[in-house]
Amino acid sequence: MIEFSAQQIADFLKGSIIGDPEVKVNNLSKIENGKPGTLTFLSNPKYTPYIYETNASIVLVNNTFEPERDVKATLIKVEDSYKALSLLLNLVAANMPKPAAGISPLAFVSETAKIGKDVYIGEFAYIGNNVEIADGARIYPQVFLGHNTKIGANTTLYAGVKIYDSCVVGANCILHSGCVLGADGFGFVPEKDGSWSKLPQIGNVYVEDNVEIGANTTIDRSTMGSTHIHKDVKLDNLVHIAHNVEVGDNTAMAAQCGIAGSTKIGKNCILAGQVGIVGHISIADRTVFGAQSGCSRSVKNEGEMLMGYPVRPLMKYKRMTAIEHKLPEIYEEFNALKKEVEELKRN
């Protein structure tokens, strides 16, 4: 990162400066361990105490931020400091070295695969028969693309991604290392002797554009038709999406969530970490689930916030938790009350 002055950054972000406009930075840092010559930001109020102590030279803050005492750093006030940071990070990222281009002679590419322009295919990648890879896609080393898979334009598959036969990934997607698309759904028919016979899974996984899928996340192929991830969905690491599931536009799931088979998740939902949702239900748009929630029923009203095991409306969950917290005391009071009633009855 080349050196920039507070003035240059404020101009770029259309922000205003409080402090020295000439101070220069050449790197970014976290507010809690910022060093001189770096720029940091304050967005989450939890970190406000650090602004008075940070050694960073520049701090991006929201317009609404008013310091309660002296701040060493130069402040740049912007409408939304998190978005401003995003702009700067994008600037930095755009100047990072590009990955190698071209098709490695150490990759295996089937003669029947169709490879677009400006595609990168790294060492030891396997590209099966009739695979289609659109322009600008980047296939890192050790990726596996089964027969008849399709990868959209400018999509990145990081090292070791595995995609089974006939699955489809849209444009501008990012799939992180170790994620697996298209393994067989978990479908078995119970036999009378207690064993299981396998239900063949002949569907696929269909991922639309602008989807990001985390490291070691798994999305199973459908029994029939498609397990369907709509556009702009963001899945964190180690998430499990079972067969026949549908996930609506813009829905985001934090790490280690699990969605059981045939469930339909609406648009713009947010699932915090380790949430579990049972199979064969339907979740309304804009539903928000707190961490570790367990949902075993359909959610019909849009925009509900739910939490708990089993899930309840967030406010109810909080009230219940507060009472549960007091249960030992309440139980003592209850036993005392029983004695009092006994006594009253005796008199």
Place this chain on the structure above:
Amino acid sequence: MIEFSAQQIADFLKGSIIGDPEVKVNNLSKIENGKPGTLTFLSNPKYTPYIYETNASIVLVNNTFEPERDVKATLIKVEDSYKALSLLLNLVAANMPKPAAGISPLAFVSETAKIGKDVYIGEFAYIGNNVEIADGARIYPQVFLGHNTKIGANTTLYAGVKIYDSCVVGANCILHSGCVLGADGFGFVPEKDGSWSKLPQIGNVYVEDNVEIGANTTIDRSTMGSTHIHKDVKLDNLVHIAHNVEVGDNTAMAAQCGIAGSTKIGKNCILAGQVGIVGHISIADRTVFGAQSGCSRSVKNEGEMLMGYPVRPLMKYKRMTAIEHKLPEIYEEFNALKKEVEELKRN
């Protein structure tokens, strides 16, 4: 899939037809978005409403199904529609193109490995010293087989499966991409300074016949002896099986379950998703765990259904949950009652 008439399918499944025996289908579909020219099925009663709306041409239903109003589709009645579907899916799957055969010149195969007949070994697979691969096994690209591993006949290891030294996998198994067998068990001896010294794990993983293991599932090697997965066990994705665990015949675990070290799971158990079971306990045959259950004690009676954190018998869990749900109201009533008793005492 070639075109078949309702009559041909009913004959094959030994079912009876309600509707047009001449209607033809050439593909399968889900009941909720079935298209003309496709066959679908109704098994789970949750999907019954869709049968009156589906555009699929044929629906497999159970003999017990009686429509409550008009159904456009031709029905084929069979004893068990899910099993009938399984028969059809197997027929379709059997006619799908077979994976490549033979040993890729781009695989690495140790000179001391013993490879059976009709074995497939894909590109960039690594086959270590003294490995034994039995007839008909299919080793996809980028699989790693450590020294002295043994793979049974007709077993499939999908792309990127990793098996450490000396582990054994039986016949007719299916291991999905990214699953790891034989990583070191999590065993450390605490030292006085708070650090840990590693307890070497010199055992292995032993998987019997007809086992299916999901994508990115991990099964650790034993400290001594074997971590032992018995025949016909089915593990979904992202499951963790710790060292020294034993899992009995036919037991099925849904995604993201975790079994801690040295625990013994009985036969024919069913674990729903995200269940956790602590170490050094024993679970009786045919135990069923609800989703996200946390089990920290041995289960001695066979066939129990358990749920909750910590687990309780399912009926008890349901009653408890119902009361917990009312806790805010109950607590108000309790406080009112306290006041009433106060008043009674005053009089």
Place this chain on the structure above:
Amino acid sequence: MIEFSAQQIADFLKGSIIGDPEVKVNNLSKIENGKPGTLTFLSNPKYTPYIYETNASIVLVNNTFEPERDVKATLIKVEDSYKALSLLLNLVAANMPKPAAGISPLAFVSETAKIGKDVYIGEFAYIGNNVEIADGARIYPQVFLGHNTKIGANTTLYAGVKIYDSCVVGANCILHSGCVLGADGFGFVPEKDGSWSKLPQIGNVYVEDNVEIGANTTIDRSTMGSTHIHKDVKLDNLVHIAHNVEVGDNTAMAAQCGIAGSTKIGKNCILAGQVGIVGHISIADRTVFGAQSGCSRSVKNEGEMLMGYPVRPLMKYKRMTAIEHKLPEIYEEFNALKKEVEELKRN
């Protein structure tokens, strides 16, 4: 393993013999299925009943162990039988065949990579530009090391480990198959239309010395700076560490734990399996979390034991759970009490 007598083993461990000092063993076994000619151990009291039945020839026991009835096996008494076992296992492990040395001609190693002495690089491994691998490191087949990564001396990366650009791993670490270091942190800025714009993650992952990381565990790169794993940390399989997290010395996490972004975990903490900890909080040193705990607040006092969802002090959790267990009965009593009070009021 060559044959040793009880006398030889007792001498090596500085233990005392009860029984036949001449009995010989040539292998190790579990106490519950020990065979003649093998050595086993008793440490966890749960396994005490097996000592009277085991067919193992020698059992390591603690000095404090006093048999309540006849034991067939020869006992070797030591101060700490688990540590003594560890010594023996290390002896066995040290005599196991060493992995192949040297750099496979089937690996891809960038011309700009710096490779130390006695380094092993297996088949189909990818070593990017400017990577530094220190002396004695062992890089198994199919590992991916992005540009500018650094691997410390004597560190082992098992088959298929993926490390993104610019991440750093210390000396004497063990990373198990399928773990992913340095995938993008899960950071997105919400847009007004409900979609997400990606916050570039330009930091890295920094792992200190003596760290062990389990199979398929994921540690995300930081937005800025480092996601930081301190020395002697032990992470089990399928753990998720989000961006900007810091994990203190010696902390151990069992399988499937998840730590959300920017949280700081202290030193010498222990997390049992499937624990979830929210983002932007701080956990004091020596905190212990029970299995499946969900922690959504900072922990300030060192050495606390916590459990539950949400977490409470362990003793409180146990009392609450005991009362919750009785809730159906308590609720009946409560309703009876209400009636009694009604009656008292009527009179």
